Amino acid sequence: MANEARSFQFFDSTKAGATEGAARVGATVVGADVVLKGNLKSAGDVLIAGVFEGDVACDGRVTIAAGATLIGAVGAAEVVLGGKVQGNSVATKSLTLLSTAEVRGDVTTPQIVIEPGATFVGRCTMPQSA
Secondary structure (H helix, E strand, O other): OOOOEEEOOOOOOOOOOHHHHOOOOOOOOOOOOOOEEEEEOOOOOOOEEEEEOEEEEEEEEEEEEOOEEEEEEEEEEEEEEEOOEOOOOEEEEEEEOOOOEEEEEOEEEOEEEEOOEEEEEEOOOOOOOO
């Protein structure tokens, strides 16, 4: 994998666990052994490492870890998808599909990165910057 050394502040693409996100102050973490249903809105970053059914919105970064599942919409400044996502995603700054991502839904973002190996079934809309 060409991007093995690349790491994100909140999530290292070579790891599937929640330990990177748990250390970040103000982060909301849904652990790998957790199943949640409902909607989540946070002023800080969000890391989903388990199963989440509902919509997720935050002002910072939403990360869906490798091995995690999200059934619902995502909205954030930055969105990093590494697990299974069924629903639309909106990122106001950037959206990244890691090599482990399986995404079924439309994405809207001004900047997108799709790593080799990612699965993406949907449409991508890239609005022009103001």
